[in-house]
Amino acid sequence: MKKIFKKALIISCILPLTLPSANAFAQVSSVKRVSGNSRYETAIKLSNTYFADTSKVTFAIVASGETYPDALIGGSLAAQESAPVLLTYKSSVPAGLVSELKRLQPDHIFLLGGPNTITDTVLTSLKKQTGIAIDRIYGNDRIQTGDEINALRATLAGMDEADFEKISDPTLFACVNAYNFHDSLYSAPYYGIMTSDQGIGFLSLAPSTIYEKNIDFGEAIGDIKVVRDGTNSMIITKGSDRYESSVKIAEKYTNELNLNPDTVILTSGENYPDGLGASSLVGLYEAPILLTQKDVLSTYVKNYISKHKIKNVIIVGGPNSVSDNLVSQIKAIK
Incomplete structure (x- = not known):
């Protein structure tokens, strides 16, 4: 009996060493999902959750939830x-928006887009109900609106017109297709967090062919x-699909900005609504936005999370955009 007991004891000591739990070597320690019943509610929840300390809020941005260009280029x-x-x-103010703006109490609100995108009735209503100063930022079309957003960014960064005109570094100025949503979704925030060491980076919407x-x-x-003229002066950053392209921009955070984020923001690359508010988190965490399909995590995204030892993943959007099955895939990354 003693021999049997000793043998059993030895086996029990060995088993924990030979049979680790499935998540023993899992890398991601936190996966949080932020979502609401609509894109409007999701944006409010993002604001309420990650801007709980209103003393740090100087500006708030309001953009259309019915179309993507202004909100996404506004990500910068x-x-x-x-x-x-x-x-x-x-033409109307969604439930909860006024309450959230009153809670935030920013010094100023920037309304992105012209009257054909957000009516003057909405602007007047927000100003009257919140008592906060509002400036409308817009051009004649989405491309010009993007340029006006860049001009505002330059002003807020303390650049005058002469400084703005002097920019000639390829890493500081970029163009994305004005007629898809995904490129500006993941790249505008990157250009928005360029530090003073690298200069202020600007992103412009452009025709699909330049x-x-x-x-x-x-x-x-x-x-x-890009139609080449033989000078090869323009850098082209493009992956095999939008998912790899988002990773290529994410790599720039480390390679060009010398940042080592431990957090990524994950949102749908198949549709734009949930991603409209995602850029608000980038300035807080200096975290890249990565895109995903609903049910399958791209190998490119998976490899990025593993390579950079990402600990925290913030999913923006509900299970209809980013499935619960995908959460399991993230948690299994080693």
């Missing part, structure tokens, strides 16, 4: 100023088509 402004992004209907002979510097990102 949100990241630069660590400002929450909230959404509105074109001619390099008309641009003597810069970077083309994602799906934009």
